[in-house]
Amino acid sequence: MWLGGTSLTARTVAAIARTPGPVDLHLDRAALARVERAARLGADLSTRRAVYGRTTGVGANRDETAVAEDAGHGLRLLRSHSGGAGDRLDADLVRAALVIRLNQLLAGRSGVSPALVRALAGAVAADALPVVHRLGAIGTGDLAPLAQIALALAGEGAWDTVPPDHRSVPVDAGDALAFVSSNAVTLAEAALAAGTLDVVLAASHAVAALSYLALDGSPEAYADPVHRARPHPGQMRCAQRMRHLLGMERTPPKGRRIQDPFGLRAFPQVNGPAIDALDTLHRVLDVEIDAGAENPMIAVAEDDAYHHAHFHTAYVAGALDHVRACVHGVAELSAARLGDLVEPEQTGLRAFLADGPPGSSGVMILEYMSHDALAALRQAALPVTLGSAVVSRGLEDHASFSTQAARATAEVATAYTRVLACELVAAVRALRLRRREGWPTAADGPVPVEEALARAEEVLDPRTEDRPLTDDVDIAVDLVRDPTWAQV
Structure with missing residues (x-):
């Protein structure tokens, strides 16, 4: 190094x-x-x-x-x-x-x-x-x-x-x-949280694409002409990634519905801001990591020392607050897609993807797990920049609380990983049940995201009777955290 x-x-x-x-x-x-x-x-x-x-x-x-x-x-x-x-x-x-x-x-x-x-x-x-x-x-x-x-x-x-x-x-x-x-320790925690979000946001495209297949999604929401009409960078990148994962370089077949629920239809519009916010956070952190921020600054070229306020990390706190708020929106869409996956009107399968005697609960508990994690994420996403502090006998009369923002961002990354893991377990089960029933999906032939599906099916328990799903979610968490899983 x-x-x-x-x-x-x-x-x-x-x-x-x-x-x-x-x-x-x-x-x-x-x-x-x-x-x-x-x-x-x-x-x-x-x-x-x-x-x-x-x-x-x-x-x-x-x-x-x-x-x-x-x-x-x-x-x-x-x-x-x-x-x-x-x-x-x-x-x-x-x-x-x-x-x-x-x-x-x-x-x-x-x-x-x-x-x-x-x-x-x-x-x-x-x-x-x-x-x-x-x-x-x-x-x-x-x-x-x-x-x-x-x-x-x-x-x-x-x-x-x-x-x-x-x-x-x-x-x-x-x-x-x-x-x-x-602020090296704060920057370190922010860098680690940003690194986790790099991986998890990339995985979110693959998870959403699997839900799209299970729900017979409509391709129109991801079409290039749609996103060129409002070309926010993150939104364009998200839509392009979904087109790739779902094999939409060619014209795919229509979905089951003229318009999908927001969890599928608005994914680029909600995921895009998170992508852009994370890019901004990385730019801010890269500046800070290479900065001469010490007070006073010893300036050799000027043969002098300068007293200043580079210790104040408003840029870092603001960027972290923005990322957390945007990730919260994306996590809400994941929980919404999980709700669609357990709904017979959306999948054509039994309620809760059950596969047993009448009254079987299937993956019902996943919604509770997802919303529990989402609630924790929501609390951690609250902005720290709305607070301040007056210390040192009133001389230091403002604080950014970027340290607390970095901790909260690490918590958000962990909670979002678990929300996505719950959706992934349900999407894989839905696709297994559809395959067993001989039903086609919205994709026309093999598509790249099926490589991610194959890896998930290798490690997720194939049994569909009512049983504890703790291990399934833990395995899905490992998949979502694996930077190679969504690289298809």
Whole structure:
């Protein structure tokens, strides 16, 4: 892996974080030179002018003078800010945070010592993870989690896995605030959630296409002339993907109805905004992951330090709120299609896709499971940007709560996966029953989505009598999370 502070993306972060083990890490020489120059300038500026966090206290203590040569100032700041509480962060999240923070420091605008950067790089390369707790950030810098990481590097914090030959790194007055002045942990959780949504939104097309086959959907809703008439990018991509999965490059046969229920008919119009919102989120995260956001910013070219508000993550919070709201709409359509799949008037099959004596319940419970997950998703989709906070004796009088937005987005991704899994179990059962009855589907001959159907049928229990469906849904969850399942 090559890092230079300029070209790391959220998708790369997610891939690295979900691949445990040592990393063949290479740091760009020009980036290391930037780090060295910024560190020298930061130290020099501290002898010439007041520099927040270096020669002063922080927050409302900004007017309190600190001695720049006092090495204890940096450690005191880290100790006081490392009060993280709550659950410990998962390994993949800590791994992602370390990679992001290292990349940001390589942008060369923080003024941290090269020794601290090298120590962090050693931890990344060895896949050595400090113990980090969840609570302690509100979208204006991940102060508590990053202080825990810095203290581990300094020899005072705890490690899950200690780096080989680890030696504590001295932390001077200029290192402490410079290291914690970042939202790397929030960005890490957002990147992981975005990576999950990349996969799940792609899978949603395959699941919807299988429901289309089971319901004898109408192809007109996906026709190219329709979407060229209102060409939103995500909507166009969704419709094109559905045409491919359903073999609609040629003119397919008409469906059973002149107009389908919204779950099928409005899928591109509802899924499209989620696609576009996720694209926007990735663009925002990519900027933030490569940003020099430390306050103050040590500007080598200008021979100065600038005090600013890059720690505020309104872009991230807004993008995350937007994604969650859009995914909620797509999840509602999945639950609606599940309702269609258990309705005899829509499928021509027995109610609830039952296959046993009269009164058999079939997949009835799937609707309850789906709406339970949808309710959890709905709660997590509520916007965090409507709240704020006033802290530090009134000086810091606004917060984005992007940290909470990232957590909520991870919850939305998990809940949406389960909603889709319930629909997938029902769609596969409906197609099995239709095949057994010898009924054709709306597709004219083999279509690409049948590859996804074949893989699902290989792992989903073929029995159609009344029985527990817990294992079926868990298997379907694994399919929806598998990035290769929908790549047909």
